[in-house]
Amino acid sequence: MxxxxxxxxxFMLLGISLFPVQTIKxxxxxxxxxxxxxxxxxxxxxxxxxxxxxxxSFHAYIYITFIIQLIVLGLFLLLYLRVKKVGYSILLNIxxxxxxxxxxxxxxxxxxxxxxxxx
Numbered sequence: 001m002x003x004x005x006x007x008x009x010x011f012m013l014l015g016i017s018l019f020p021v022q023t024i025k026x027x028x029x030x031x032x033x034x035x036x037x038x039x040x041x042x043x044x045x046x047x048x049x050x051x052x053x054x055x056x057s058f059h060a061y062i063y064i065t066f067i068i069q070l071i072v073l074g075l076f077l078l079l080y081l082r083v084k085k086v087g088y089s090i091l092l093n094i095x096x097x098x099x100x101x102x103x104x105x106x107x108x109x110x111x112x113x114x115x116x117x118x119x
Contacts, residue, residue, distance in 0.1 A: 005062050009110060010046045012069040016103045017042020019076050020096045031093055038100050045104065049111045061113035068106045072099050 020035045
């Protein structure tokens, strides 16, 4: 069961990191480059997390990270619906990048905590 949560959290991070690249249109070349860099970093961090993370028992950090990732996915769904309804804006683009950053922070917390509690 722990392995299932670990894989779910890793793939949720991967989906979150690739979301802005696929759905949000950036008019600025800097924001396009930033979203591409976030996508590449997400792939690398998820790969490192799958390699390093894991454990044999449930701890609170697993639940915290899973719930935060679900909340971020829900906010991305609302953001996507908002973009479809209203259109693109720079504020929505910045909000999506900040959601990816929050997701990264909690995933790094998850990896560090799993590394500490595992060994």
